Amino acid sequence: IFSKASISLEDSESSSETDEDEQPVRRQEGSTDLSAEYWGIQKLAKYVKGGDPTATLIALCSMRDFNLSEETCQLAIKDTGCLEVLINLLDTEEIKCQTGSLKILKEISQNILIRHAIADLGGLEIMVKILDSPDNNLKCLAAETIANVARFKRARKTVRKHGGIKRLVELLESISVGSSYQAKDTETVRCAALALWSCSKSTKNKKAIRKAGGIPLLARWLKCSHANILIPIVGTLQECASEPSYRLAIRTEGMIENLVKNLSSEHEELQMHCASAIFKCAEDEEIRDLVRKHEGLQPLSALLDKSENKQLLAAVTGAIWKCAISRENVLKFQEYKTVETLVTLLTDQPEEVLINVIGALGECCQEEENRGTIRRSGGIAPMVTLLTATNPALLVNVNKAVGGCAMEPENMAIIDSLDGVRLLWSLLKNPNPDVQASAAWALCPCVENAKNSGEMVRSFVGGLELIVNLLKSKDKEVLTSVCAAIANIAKDQENLAVMTDHGVVPLLSKLANTNNNKLRRHLAEAIAHCCMWGSNRVAFGEAKAVAPLARYLKSKDPLVHRATAQALYQLSEDPNNCVIMHENGVVKLLLAMVGSTDDTLQEAAAGCIANIRRLALATEKAKYG
Numbered sequence: 001i002f003s004k005a006s007i008s009l010e011d012s013e014s015s016s017e018t019d020e021d022e023q024p025v026r027r028q029e030g031s032t033d034l035s036a037e038y039w040g041i042q043k044l045a046k047y048v049k050g051g052d053p054t055a056t057l058i059a060l061c062s063m064r065d066f067n068l069s070e071e072t073c074q075l076a077i078k079d080t081g082c083l084e085v086l087i088n089l090l091d092t093e094e095i096k097c098q099t100g101s102l103k104i105l106k107e108i109s110q111n112i113l114i115r116h117a118i119a120d121l122g123g124l125e126i127m128v129k130i131l132d133s134p135d136n137n138l139k140c141l142a143a144e145t146i147a148n149v150a151r152f153k154r155a156r157k158t159v160r161k162h163g164g165i166k167r168l169v170e171l172l173e174s175i176s177v178g179s180s181y182q183a184k185d186t187e188t189v190r191c192a193a194l195a196l197w198s199c200s201k202s203t204k205n206k207k208a209i210r211k212a213g214g215i216p217l218l219a220r221w222l223k224c225s226h227a228n229i230l231i232p233i234v235g236t237l238q239e240c241a242s243e244p245s246y247r248l249a250i251r252t253e254g255m256i257e258n259l260v261k262n263l264s265s266e267h268e269e270l271q272m273h274c275a276s277a278i279f280k281c282a283e284d285e286e287i288r289d290l291v292r293k294h295e296g297l298q299p300l301s302a303l304l305d306k307s308e309n310k311q312l313l314a315a316v317t318g319a320i321w322k323c324a325i326s327r328e329n330v331l332k333f334q335e336y337k338t339v340e341t342l343v344t345l346l347t348d349q350p351e352e353v354l355i356n357v358i359g360a361l362g363e364c365c366q367e368e369e370n371r372g373t374i375r376r377s378g379g380i381a382p383m384v385t386l387l388t389a390t391n392p393a394l395l396v397n398v399n400k401a402v403g404g405c406a407m408e409p410e411n412m413a414i415i416d417s418l419d420g421v422r423l424l425w426s427l428l429k430n431p432n433p434d435v436q437a438s439a440a441w442a443l444c445p446c447v448e449n450a451k452n453s454g455e456m457v458r459s460f461v462g463g464l465e466l467i468v469n470l471l472k473s474k475d476k477e478v479l480t481s482v483c484a485a486i487a488n489i490a491k492d493q494e495n496l497a498v499m500t501d502h503g504v505v506p507l508l509s510k511l512a513n514t515n516n517n518k519l520r521r522h523l524a525e526a527i528a529h530c531c532m533w534g535s536n537r538v539a540f541g542e543a544k545a546v547a548p549l550a551r552y553l554k555s556k557d558p559l560v561h562r563a564t565a566q567a568l569y570q571l572s573e574d575p576n577n578c579v580i581m582h583e584n585g586v587v588k589l590l591l592a593m594v595g596s597t598d599d600t601l602q603e604a605a606a607g608c609i610a611n612i613r614r615l616a617l618a619t620e621k622a623k624y625g
Contacts, residue, residue, distance in 0.1 A: 038076040045080035060100030068107035102141035109148035128164040143191035150198040169212035193232035200239040219253040234273040241280035260296035275315035282322030301336040317356035324363035343379035359397040365404035387423035392432040403442030412449040433475035440481035447488040454492030471507035483522035490529035509543030524563035531570035550584035565604035572611035
């Protein structure tokens with residue numbers, strides 16, 4: 001039943017792994033315009049294949065006189081059957097032949113077809129064995145060739161299965177960082193790090209590097225000053241930083257300081273990998289703080305000027321985005337005028353840069369001052385334009401940024417004039433739940449801060465029905481954000497009437513049995529505001545929303561208490577609801593909240609108790625006269 005494509009979990013590698021050449025493109029056979037180089041290599045092939053060791057060695061040396069970086073020469077070696085011979089030579093005891101062969105394999109393995117052919121012919125297994133050779137030069141050549149070949153999944157797995165990861169890590173350990181090591185030593189480390197970098201694109205290899213004791217060694221070599229070693233070392237670290245265990249080590253082994261230091265390197269590739277490592281690590285709050293403490297925010301901001309190098313720009317804007325999650329860092333970015341520079345990067349940039357730029361602005365505009373800065377720098381219009389994008393990751397970030405800017409009425413006026421609210425509303429139809437939720441969250445400040453917001457909302461044909469129907473979603477974040485939006489929209493009586501017609505009361509009531517505090521809070525707010533129309537209070541009682549709400553008062557979250565007390569206060573205007581509340585022990589819980597320092601909670605709790613008490617007195621009076 002299973003197709004060939006299904007593989008066991010043991011075989012599967014990292015899901016995020018991007019295989020740059022899993023499917024090599026087959027060359028068109030029968031090409032007639034073969035060059036002189038092609039025929040030259042073909043002549044040498046017979047000496048490589050059939051000669052004694054001396055003739056073979058001379059042929060290998062002659063072969064290296066050709067430009068082996070040219071595809072014609074690479075494929076000539078493959079087509080003439082030399083590749084098999086080169087790999088067989090690796091399995092001999094002749095160090096000179098092994099060296100000659102590896103020098104050629106190192107060059108030609110830049111070619112996709114040849115990488116795959118080397119793996120098919122068992123070349124990787126032999127190269128892994130050579131990593132144990134006493135000959136330093138041979139080890140280096142083997143490691144660097146492994147670095148080229150292990151650019152696809154199957155090859156990476158082969159290296160691991162044959163103990164290659166452990167051997168490569170041992171090569172990092174064979175010498176220590178200090179002033180006494182020789183040039184040949186640094187070459188060993190460089191080649192081993194290059195191979196580990198290629199291998200580290202798979203999750204299992206990341207674990208294997210860790211188990212082999214690789215993390216402290218990577219940390220140690222991160223302190224060296226050679227860019228040609230640092231690039232593969234940081235390349236490996238940023239590859240591995242997707243794993244929590246590595247992020248922990250990057251923090252505890254003091255690596256952030258060195259990553260920050262190398263942001264000021266003169267090598268753009270090194271700067272890029274350092275920024276990329278920070279991008280991946282700065283999800284963790286402690287790392288964001290360390291980047292600030294080691295004064296990394298300023299060099300990151302300065303690197304935004306290198307906007308021609310898009311790979312570097314993507315890494316730097318990613319690092320800025322994640323660092324901006326911490327308020328203290330945002331205040332630093334304000335000092336460095338980072339927000340103004342980010343606004344200039346909202347147009348004419350590749351998508352991966354835009355996602356990070358708008359993500360960073362979304363974090364920065366949580367600070368009031370930056371909302372004005374974005375407007376004055378002309379950032380609102382390009383932001384609103386990005387609401388028409390299609391990439392979900394980009395849309396989620398744009399929604400957050402537009403929502404953040406909309407907290408300021410002046411910005412809101414511009415957003416509305418550019419049709420931004422309509423665009424946000426239409427994103428509620430997006431099939432991606434993250435996009436739906438972020439759009440609904442963004443609509444909250446829009447509805448709150450727009451002039452004539454009730455009228456604006458009504459102008460969206462079918463808009464209210466659309467948002468009410470999202471209460472049928474299976475996604476918790478969508479439900480929470482939609483409840484928050486409905487609470488805002490319901491402040492307008494006409495819109496509340498329309499939502500009531502679309503069945504908002506039974507749909508909200510259905511959600512009441514949740515244990516999720518964030519959803520509870522916004523659901524209670526929505527119920528409180530939806531009570532204000534017609535017989536909705538009675539309808540909530542009939543839809544069995546009251547008893548579950550009463551249980552919310554036992555939550556540990558004070559924001560849930562506040563919203564719930566407001567909802568119960570509104571619901572307690574209906575006598576039947578008061579009876580249910582009383583039965584569910586609401587009075588005792590609310591009495592404790594009457595003494596709260598939160599005025600809103602205090603008033604709502606007192607109002608609800610008063611309504612229940614009033615009903616009890618009226619009942620007693622009716623009963624006993």
